[in-house]
Amino acid sequence: MQTIYLIGFMVIIGAVIGGLTNSLAIKMLFRPYKEIRLGSWRVPFTPGLIPKRHDELAKQLGKMVVDYLITAEGLGKKLKSTVFTEAMTSWLKTEVQKLLISEKSGTELIEQHVGMKNPRQFLLTKTEDVVKKGYIRLLENNREKTLEQLLPSAIKQKVNTMIPTTAEYILMRGQSFLESPEGKEKLSVMIDRFLIQKGTLGNMISMFLGNDRLVDKVQPELLKFLRDQGTNQLLVELLEQEWNKIQQKRFKDIESHLNEKEVVSFIVRTIESNVPVFEWLDQPMKQWSGTYHDVIKEQVIPRGVDLTLDLLSTHLEELLRRFHLEDIVSEQVQTFSVERLEELVLSISKREFKMITYLGALLGGIIGFIQSFIVLFIG
Template identity: 25%
Template sequence: MELLKFLGAPLIGALIGYCTNYIAVKMLFRPLKPVKFGKATMPFTPGIIPKRKPALAKAIGNMVGNSLIGEEEIKGILTSDNMKEAVVSSISGAIENTIKEKSIKDMVSFVVDEHGYTDKKAAAVDYISNKIIEGVKDIDIAGIIMQEGTTAIKGMGGMLAMFVNEAMIASIAEPIGAKVDEYILINGKDLIQSKVQGEVTNLEEKPLSELVSLEDTNGISTVIREIYEKMLDEEIGNIVNAFDICAVVEKKINDMDIMDLEQLIMSVMKSELSAIVNLGALIGFVLGLLNLFI
């Protein structure tokens, strides 16, 4: 009986300390919403974390963005050899798969619709045809006929070479050359355009792997690496600023449901919060003991 009286005060103190700290820990998260009595709001509602969630989000965002993952850390990540290799490997792999599976038509169709593709194809055919016509016009057809005809006749030897001289060949070559030029001027574009149209149609359906060797991807990888390194050298500041880690973390926390936020905090601090509750019981017990001797 005397022992019960002796331990009564410490046990009651331990119970009070435990309950007080337990309620204090719970009040970090509970209640989730304000408790109203008419127009009046009950003090300490909602809980500290639900009430201060925006300020908590901003503080964590600033801590992460300014102290944990700052400008230098992001620069280090982007310029690391592992990141460079990952970027180059990813883009090179995508290019290889594209070369294996896609045709020229497929590639252009990524950029323009079907109507736009038809217009681009027609424009390409017309451009190539015009360039061929311009090239043909610059050829001295009469001069070629005369030169080749003279060479051929001289090569035959005999009487023909004695009677057919360069002047005679020129008199024949010039009107023939003029007729050829006239024919090309009138009908050449239609003939050439028809041939170019057929070649382009045949070419557009072929997979890129028939036009570009997969062995060339080593060169592509080198070009990609050079572009990436040059981009980092010139734009690293703008890239880092675009990340805005502070704002990203702040928004992420603000968008979290309060129950998810509680679960996140408890997953990290559950043992510490439990220790605080138990510490309250211990302090209450000790104070109860001290009260016996005062």
């Protein structure tokens, strides 16, 4: 009977020691949270393993996340997956559809979602800045160049082809004016003024011929002159000469005739009047967006998603490096209190830790059982 008591006692003692040892070892992973000192002497195994290695654990977790969990390769595969692309496209279509059928104007939506006050004025200001910088850069880079060098070939060709037409138009308008009663009256006044300026000679000519008769003689001759092919050719040559002179002028020669403020203001007003964006800002979205629904939903959004995801996939490694994800994870882990970290680990592995404790008790019991036979054998 004593043998059975001895075996049972040794088994119980071994199980208790094994269970308590494993339980204590588990608790020593986290506790004590801070080191314990007796005077200047630090009590061994204080603080616990995890509190003692808290900073190192944070760094290693950050490195593990970057090297093995959130990698550029893994994220790239996710971004390029058909499921993710389709989900992103579908979500964007839904969100954009809400905006396109909204009763609110573009200005209201921008002020509401972006927080920008008076976007129209902001856009005009930015447009003016861009135009002004472009104008100044144009002046600085082209002062020594001639207009012939600056003007596009298409414009120069267009002007050259328009010169004969322009000359013909001028002569035709001149003929029409001279043939009209108003033109004849103006010609009569001019002749009268000419004769007056000539003094006595003019008075004699006027007295002998009479002003009206002189007009009747001069008018047909002038019309004949305007209809003559030689006159047309002469005018074409004159226009070509003037056009060539203008082309040879340096840009700095006409710079003094340009008022920067007026030029910039004119260009900005032209853009504001002809670019529909400024008009759309003050209109309800549904009023003007209907024409673009299908294009935006079926072409712009899918293409935009593809381009964005391709761009992200290409530069993911650089983005993650600049994002300093490893440092972020490390900093977040370092901000965890040891109590919170213990709670987090135990909430995940509590059952496994209990099993380790029970296993320790089991192993201790087995060792106690074996030791009891050793004691009996020796005894």
